[in-house]
Amino acid sequence: MKLIIFIFLIAVSSLNAKALAVASDYLEGNILALMEGSSRIYSIRLQNPDSYEARFKVDYDRQFMKAMGFEEEYVLPPQSTARIEFNVTAPKYDEKDNLFAVSYTVHQLSGGSGGTFFLTKISKNFKLKVEKKPDENPGKLEVKHDYKxxxxxxxxxxxxxxxxxxxxxxxxxxxxxxxxxxxxxxxxxxx
Incomplete structure (x- = not known):
C-alpha cells in the first residue's frame, strides 16, 4: 500500500514538472550532407520553460563541430531561450567511410530552489554525410552531352x-x- 501511495505522489508531483528543452535545425532524414572540406552552420536552442533561473552545460563532438561564441556554462533566465551555433566542417571524402555520427549533450546543472526537482540530460545526434567534391581538372571531367x-x-x-x-x-x-x-x-x- 505504501508503494502505491508513493507512486501516486510521484505521478501527481510530475504532472506539473517542466524541464529543459532542446530544439535544433531541421535536417531531412537527420542527415547533414556536405561536400568534402565545406562547412555549414548548425544551431541548437536551449529553452528554460521553468519559472526559475537554470544553468546548463553543453558537450559536443569537437572532431566535426566548432562552437561559435561558446560558453562553458549557460545561465538562462526563467522562460527564455539561448541559441548556440556550431560550424560543422566535413572531412576529406573517403569512399569507404563517408557517414559520421555527430552528437551533443545538454546537461542541466541547477534546478528549482524548493521541492523535488530533476537535473535532466538530453543527448542528440545526427549523421554527417560527406560527398565527393567534383574534380577541378577539366581534362578529367566526364563530359555529358545532354542536348536540350x-x-x-x-x-x-x-x-x-x-x-x-x-x-x-x-x-x-x-x-x-x-x-x-x-x-x-x-x-x-x-x-
Whole structure:
C-alpha cells in the first residue's frame, strides 16, 4: 500500500514538472550532407520553460563541430531561450567511410530552489554525410552531352518572323522566274 501511495505522489508531483528543452535545425532524414572540406552552420536552442533561473552545460563532438561564441556554462533566465551555433566542417571524402555520427549533450546543472526537482540530460545526434567534391581538372571531367532544346515565346516569334521573311523572299524570286519564263515562252512562240 505504501508503494502505491508513493507512486501516486510521484505521478501527481510530475504532472506539473517542466524541464529543459532542446530544439535544433531541421535536417531531412537527420542527415547533414556536405561536400568534402565545406562547412555549414548548425544551431541548437536551449529553452528554460521553468519559472526559475537554470544553468546548463553543453558537450559536443569537437572532431566535426566548432562552437561559435561558446560558453562553458549557460545561465538562462526563467522562460527564455539561448541559441548556440556550431560550424560543422566535413572531412576529406573517403569512399569507404563517408557517414559520421555527430552528437551533443545538454546537461542541466541547477534546478528549482524548493521541492523535488530533476537535473535532466538530453543527448542528440545526427549523421554527417560527406560527398565527393567534383574534380577541378577539366581534362578529367566526364563530359555529358545532354542536348536540350528550350524555346520560349520570344524565340517562337523570332523564328516565325524569319520563316515568313524567307518565304516572302523565296516567293518573290520564284514569281520573277516564272514570270520571266512566261515572257520568254511568249516571245519564242511569237517568232
Amino acid at each position: 532544346f528550350f524555346a520560349n515565346y520570344n524565340y517562337a516569334v523570332y523564328a516565325i518572323a524569319i520563316l515568313a521573311f524567307l518565304l516572302y523572299i523565296l516567293g518573290r524570286g520564284l514569281l520573277k522566274k516564272t514570270k520571266h519564263r512566261k515572257d520568254l515562252s511568249k516571245t519564242i512562240h511569237q517568232r
